Amino acid sequence: MKIARLGDQGQEIPVVIALDSAGVERVYDARPVTSAIDGAFLSNDGIAALRTALANESLPVLDNADGLRIGSPISRPNNVVCVGMNYAAHAAESGAEPPTSPVVFLKPNNTVSGPFDAAPIPPNSAKYDWEVELGIVVGREVSYLSDVSEAASAVAGYLIANDLSEREYQLPGAAGQWTKGKSLPKSTPLGPWFVPADAIDASNLQLQTWVNGEPRQNSNTADLIFDVPTIIHHLSQYMVLEAGDVILTGTPEGVALSGRFPYIQDGDVVEVEIAGLGRQRQEFFRAAPAAQEA
Template sequence: MDAAGALRDIGEPEIDGAFLASGGVERVREALQRGALPVVDAEGLRIGAPIARPGKIVCIGLNYRDHAAESGAEVPAEPVVFMKASNTMVGPYDDVLIPKGSVKTDWEVELAVVIGKEARYLGSREEALGVIAGYAVANDVSEREFQLERGGQWDKGKSCETFNPLGPWLVTPDEVGDPQDLPLRLWVNGEPRQDGTTKDMIFDVAEVVRYLSRFMVLEPGDVINTGTPAGVAMGMPGQPYLRAGDVVELEIGGLGRQRQKVGQA
């Protein structure tokens, strides 16, 4: 998207790890400045996730104090890390499917970090911020019974199909500014459910990236979901989990807005 809000064809097949590792963002920026990117008529077109085939989706649990409190959990001393299957990723306006046998499908608006450079054993916050290609809106959809009542393996409640809508945009760090000053909001059927700010993260973006690089190699195109504020169904009176026909809308300041209709697998 250019400064006037027009969509442009970047002239590359897709944005993936190879694109990011080879300086694709810089190529696109230079081509835009030259006026070399044609305008796209997006009428009737599907908007997909802004990253194709992430190598991995790494998630941080209980990263907001208010969400830890509503979950009945202690504030963690170190980041709580779990993985989400990479094929959970869908576009920001695609349907979310309730899994077969699910009774506790939940929502989570989250700031997603997209890695742009290989990173291992990062030694400082500055190094950590330097490997980030950009940020996006993520809905870390979760099935709480699968997650918490079926043997204690979080991944089972996080990796069902369609459980990671991402986008609509990959916004570069220079346009985001301070990632710890972004409002996050989510609505279900028009009713406000989550209203938080990244200021309230227990472990901020730089620390999350630095910490993860001590335990795994982060590669271009990897996605990190950094946690959600309070307001999930699990923590609400009556626990109003998602049902087929519901509509979820979510946004993060400066990163765009998502909308998903809930269906049945």
């Protein structure tokens, strides 16, 4: 079962993608169960309710699904929490030592976009970069977990993300700040769907990136320095994680920051994929500066 949201921005409807009794994949309208895929849905056992509705054949097939835009599978999260430098090889290509404790930062939730939406390069950007990442969808509120073993029950599911980053804004000099480099419009494409946690082994998933069809990143979540339970337990010591929050777990080596590849240019196409979680495709364009008032 895959959970998604389809439709124009701001008008997305919830759907479930699953096999029918004949083994054919169908897109089912989930509105008989919920009007939104959000924190309230997740914390009220919404995934179980969708499974029951599928089993009872009470969800109608959405006939026009192929013609609809694919949005983020989660309505705007309350928080997008990110872990940096979580693959040793990526830390090395960034000129840093692997961290001994998770590096944590936040992205504004208004950066979230659909997985196939056109992606703007900031008007003054020279170093816009891709980052394929495994995303965790939080399913219940957690705070001050006493043990790592408690963390698994907080995971509703997993999705793919592209943590687009402007390195000139993020890193060099006194003005370089992670928040500046990670907060740009449509810089967090999510989806195309999320998969319930019990349906996928997040500890062994291949992650890949292509730019204009040429391979860039190729790694596996088995190489994470801090795994999913460790990340959730650690974050719970410093913040309240809420149902519907999304946690990005870090990117592997193969980004433009390494110096091996050019940064994203106007007209480039970036594709990212995680096994079992789908594939994204963004076409990039140079955003125009805001017009000056007369």
